[in-house]
Amino acid sequence: MNAYAEIAVTTNYSFLRGASHPGELVQRAADLRHAAIGMADRNTLAGIVRAYAALQAVKENKPKLLVGARLVFVDGTPDILAYPTDRAAYGRLCRLLSAGKLRAPKGECHLALDDLLKWQEGLLLAVMAPHPSQKERVDEPPQNFWNKNLAKKDEEVGELPDEIHASAPQVSFREIQSLLENLLRAAPGRVWLGVSMPHKGDDRRRLGEWQRVAHAAKVPLLATNDVLYHCPKRRELQDVVTCIREHVTLNEAGWRLEANAERHLKSSDEMAKLFKEAPDAIAETIRFASRITFSLDQLKYNYPDEPIPKGKTAQEHLEEISWQGAAWRYKGVIPDRVRATLEKELALIARMDIAPYFLTVHDIVSYAKGEGILCQGRGSAANSAVCYVLGITAVDPMQIDLLFERFISEERKEPPDIDVDFEHERREEVIQHVYKRYGLHNAALTATVICYRPRSAIRETGKVFGLTEDVTASLASGVWGSWGSELKDAQVRQGRLDPANPMIARAVEAANELIGFPRHLSQHVGGFVLTRDRLDEIVPVGPATMEDRHFIEWDKEDIDTLRLMKVDVLALGMLTCIRKAFDLIRIHKGESFDLANVKREIEEVYEMLQKADAIGVFQVESRAQMSMLPRLKPENFYDLVIEVAIVRPGPIQGGMVHPYLRRRSGVEKVDYPSPAPEHGEKDELFDVLNKTLGVPLFQEQAMKLAIVAAKFTPDEANGLRRAMATFRNVGTIDNFKGKFIGGMVRRGYEQEFAERCFRQIEGFGSYGFPESHAASFAHLVYISAWIKKFHPDAFACALLNSQPMGFYAPAEIVRDAREHGVEVRHVDVNFSDWDNTLEPCEGGLALRLGFRQVSGFREEWAKTLLSSRANGYRAVSEVARRVRLPKRAFIILAEADSFQSISMDRREILWAVRRIADDDALPLFAAQHVEEQTEEEITPLPLMPLSEHVLADYQMLRLSLRAHLMFFLRGLFRSEGVWDCAEISAAKDGTPASCAGIVLVRQMPGDAGVVFITLSDEAGIANVVVWPKLVETFRREIMGGRLLLVEGRVQRSPEGVVHLVAERIFDRSHELERLSEDVTEAPSFRSQAAKHRHPRNVRTVPKSRDFH
């Protein structure tokens, strides 16, 4: 049978050209019993690993996977398929593609025939015979190579020849013949002429011509079908992606589309029939495939050997520094248990030969430490004793007994995984270091394959089907959150559109198919691949957005599949905040801390968290976490680990939260689900679940359940893990579902428990949270809580200086700090810096707001202001004279009321600064201008009411130290019988009550339809719950209101968590307008007023954070 191999296959990694996933093509080729399938995407190898992975899953008739690329040239040469015969030739192909990419803008690849001639050794070349009506539009010729410098630096990349044709010249038979002859001279015996039968009417005639050409050039003819998709049905999607690529609608696309649906994988019989005049061309495909010995298995990874001193092996070196580190960590006395663990781990590392990996991570971390950059590792291998003693993590493995072997599986031979978080503001330095240390040829970022998500898919297909932007927008906005894998009818209806409308239905159908299609490659935020050999001989590298940065064509999953090593250099805002807080503590209090020497297990810290006093604390500051804290009542470090992991989609969807809480509070007995006696030990799950009271909470536990309870093989469990990660893309998880639940039930577990476990696995799919990650995060939770508890001043200051990060707006952080006894002082020209600072005050330190809090103010203005400050400014005119700033800067300063130390009325200062000459005054007079202005006598302006002060503060700083906006409306609301937030918090369960406040946050977690609203007033915060039924009724108020009045009933849990369950909601935002009007008798026409208002003026209240 296997009489045919398709050599010219384009997958959807030729972005917006191919219309099938590599996996679909591989599977189809297997179904058709093709001998081989040659993947050749346009100037890229990006999809090849996916094909390779898919091939592993193919059960029968595995075709041989040929790794290649379709070379598309900018100099008018027709496309040439290039397939490396062996590993060395593969390296050359990678170099060739890298060269083309490095000289082109990001995402493109500019190749000329000369490049191919330079790297052709060992490549099989098939020139694709062009068809006149199939001629592709030639992209604009490159205008300038912005990467020219880079190209120059690297001689091997070279530059493109100058004479690039503006468009592809008409390629004649004659020219193809001479091209073949030229190629043959350079690559004897490795040149083919690839022909396809596109059903253009004159196929036979052209085939005859090509036969003649091939014969004359003495190269064999190669039959192909120039495949774009795996089955004819996909022609529709191919048309759609073509339209997306060409930015046209289907109706306009015309000849840009293929005329028919023939470019799919065809059976050998069909191909033989098409090529019945040239049977040799069919047979040639088999000969072609058999010439190739290269497969991706042959890619052997080697670790960089940078950090290892001469004369030592990596293992010896690792052991040496581990023991040194252990002595340092445990101050010379290494506990026996640690010693034993270390020995065990080092032995495992030796067996797996992964010592260089740890050395590399250690090397990067040491650099960061040397530079004073805070960092912490996490990931499967991070919570090992080795990582602790090497200083990669600060979580003492003795504290939470994590088993290292559990995370590194010997059978799988997978490299360990350590992600290192660095301060987000300084990660760049670390990345620079990595490049410097390992070299451009050996270090590169991994790619992220940007795929179509429901929102982007429907937006693009909507355009293609000619739906108006409005319809598309409402379809897209119907998709709450963008993680679902399908646009459902309900979602279409939510946009109030009829799914039965044929155009909309078609667009939605196409969008559903498009979801998961790769759209382009982007660089991963911090995943580095480091090698000893040249990286660009393993995989093509291309330029990243930043100059002198490269990234490879493969993403994290591909790297995993091929078992290459990567280190994630990630950014974490909280680390920046912690470092800034440590710095402030050192400067102002003279105490020095780092991540490891903060005293552990201090009771007060846990007490604070138990009270849900956690604003600003890492991870546990979200609303859901805050309501969990009083229930979980964390008492020790491991409780924090659970706290971090439990409020996650996995455990929530799996319904594991409440059982855990019940068991923890002792309401429910701790027991372990067990199989029927004949199927195994009764307590087979004890080991897996005993740390979490018999309830699976972590990702690993779910995996372990699959192995222990559902009897998955480790390989299958691994497949399940992968399916989870790619859950959104492919529906493979369903294959595991039956096996998982069936396996457990068959062994006597309860159906309901099995189903819950599986739902949890599905939940993990979107946001997996393994124990090791949770442990690392829990450590930061503790540290940040500790700072908040003992140094609230430094904490608030550091938090404000690290914005934007976290969950709360500056106003809430400041309010929280003041509630914790921190004195907060207003921005002032005489005292403030750009950053927020601490300054001595009676009884400690006060937080002085910095100019960064003032919206519209610039850092360089602050610098200028500071540098001329000397002994301080005494008058507004003096500031204006001494500091050369644009008038706008002074106006902003005055608006923000930052002349308080000069002590003048806010309005008067505003009035005064407006008099400063405009910036565009003649430069000659500019200097004198300010001074020459005579003092003017002005009648006093009306006094600014306090409420307007507060509003102005909010507009300029998004916070006010004077009062809460609600303070001014309290009388009004009091008269209506409305309570303040403190009264709500104190109320008994079931009390009917109403509460009014400024909306801080609106959230609609998951698909449940419940909306949570956080209201704020001068007395505190109230949490409002709106049940789905009510959401529709009060949608307008909920979504549009800035100030809401909520009537409802207080719900108080036994742990003291209070919610106000809404029954009626009123939008009272208009009350806010009273605050700025001191002339109430003026009629106002609202829409008109809005139009004429200054944009800042419209934002009377801080914008709430909605639906993230």
Added chain:
Amino acid sequence: MALWFPRLATDRLQRRAKPPPSDAPPLVVVAKVDNALRLSAVDRKATALGLAIGQPLANARAMLPALKVVAANEPDDLKLLTRIADWCDRFTPHVALDGPRGLLLDVTGASHLFGGEQALLNKILESLRAQGFAVRGAMAGTAIAARAFARYRDGAVIEPGEEAEMIAPLPVAALNLDHITTHAFRRAGLKTVGQVASRKRAELTARFGASMVATLDQALGHGAQPLSPRLPLPDYWKEQGFAEPVATEEVIRATLKTLASALSKVLEQRGEGARRLEAVFFRADGAVRRLAIDMGVSTRAPAVIERLFREKLDTLADPLDPGFGFDLIRLSASRVERAPCEVADFDASINEKADIGFLVDRLATRFGSRRILAFQPNDTHIPEAAWAAVPAQYVQASKLPWKKIREPGDAPRRPLRLFARPEPVTLLTTLEGAQHLRWRKVQHAVAQCEGPERIAMEWWRHETPQPTRDYFRVEDGEGRRYWLYRAGVPPQWFLHGVFA
């Protein structure tokens, strides 16, 4: 007098459906501002439900999913405003457009004709409201003051000299200054016009410049800002008024000729040509007759213009009825485009092209532009849809070239004659194996055949999938060539065209 149409955009859309059905969804008009769709107009219902101009559309939709959203069309809004201005012409000749949604009328000396100022204002407001517009209006001594009162004191007629007193309690925004200045006043505690006016002029000039002070003075009723006359909608126009109404054809023609050459001169100075010309005849009794002519190529030659109008007048179905005579004839040019002065060209083909263009225009003027057709290429694979017959006057404007699907030396891929409807044929195979083709009851022996060219139908256009066609070029024994296709299951054969 100032008129202000706060809901012009939504009124434009809703006026047609009169009265709007009470269960119609709230209507908003959106425009893209800084890459986000924001509301640029909201109707009464939407306002009542809390939507406001400037709000992001996404936000508004979240509040009210059942919202009718229409894209902003400022040209149409302006056109409507101009039409309202036209209508106002009947009260005073001095009507000026004021910003995107306002009109200013100088009614000096006109109000007594309508029973006084208040009566005039009421009459205008009432009839505009009856036409479905939300409108506010006021009358005052200066334009700025009138504008302020229109927004804040609807229907007010302010006696001369009373402006300062009346305007004092209005908010600063009534001055219609830029938002920065307005904000500055409000922040300084000067929230009404009166408070601003109470400051020393020097104080204000030093901060906000002399023009702001001038505006303030006008608002207080001092000085006057001349109305800038309304720009005519047509790009260029020329008109001639007659003291004595004219009624004879000769005079009308002569007038058109004079106007044509005057208009042509203006166009030539600007290097432009018109694609549309309009002659407007104002009858002494108020009736207006308009004649418009469209052209395939822009033109400004007076002879051409004159001739086209002459033909138009000759072929009018209902002849121009001068009644008691016209007192004004206006010729205007619209849809102008760049038409650089051409140097006389000796290349015959260009002249030929111009001649054809002129011929097409003349024929179209005579028979109607829908009767003179030309072929235009369509970008599609479907053979019968690959061309369309469209009014010849518009063809030249199309930029789409004919698709070149055939290389030099190649056989023709499409037949010279394509049948309007493919005709069924039968394919017979004789005992000897030779093929025959039966078409219109005549049998033809198939000598040669090439194909198939497979063309799939445009799947997105049809509810049910249409069969893919396989086209064959077939030659019979006598050398006649046919274009056949096969489609469907079981396959049926059709003849779709013949080559030569």
